[in-house]
Amino acid sequence: MSVSSAPRPCTPSIPNKLQQHAREILMDPTDNDEMHETSLTALTHFGGAAVASDQALVSRISSMSGPAKAGVQKSARQFLDKYGR
Numbered sequence: 001m002s003v004s005s006a007p008r009p010c011t012p013s014i015p016n017k018l019q020q021h022a023r024e025i026l027m028d029p030t031d032n033d034e035m036h037e038t039s040l041t042a043l044t045h046f047g048g049a050a051v052a053s054d055q056a057l058v059s060r061i062s063s064m065s066g067p068a069k070a071g072v073q074k075s076a077r078q079f080l081d082k083y084g085r
Contacts, residue, residue: 015046018042018046019042019043019046019047019050019051021039022038022039022040022042022043023039023043023051023054023057025039026039026040026043026057026060026061026064027056027057027060033068033069033071033072034071036064036068036072036075037069037071037072037075040061040064040072040075040076040078040079041075041078043057043079044075044078044079044082044083047079047082047083051083052083052084058080058083058084061076061079061080062076062080064076065077065080
């Protein structure tokens with residue numbers, strides 16, 4: 001049985017897709033708290049330099065570390081602890 005060595009099509013990696021979707025969810029204030037909390041957790045664990053340098057995203061998350069559901073606050077603070085304010 002031979003394995004094909006044909007190149008795979010160039011598609012964003014799963015972490016990149018996850019980051020893109022998480023960012024969209026977090027930037028939408030109408031999404032529910034559970035989605036925000038899950039997205040914050042994903043970006044905290046799978047984010048990188050691009051996430052840290054996204055000033056609009058960091059600013060949005062900073063605003064979520066204040067008056068918000070307890071789980072969202074905690075997740076926002078964990079993100080900010082890792083990527084800075």
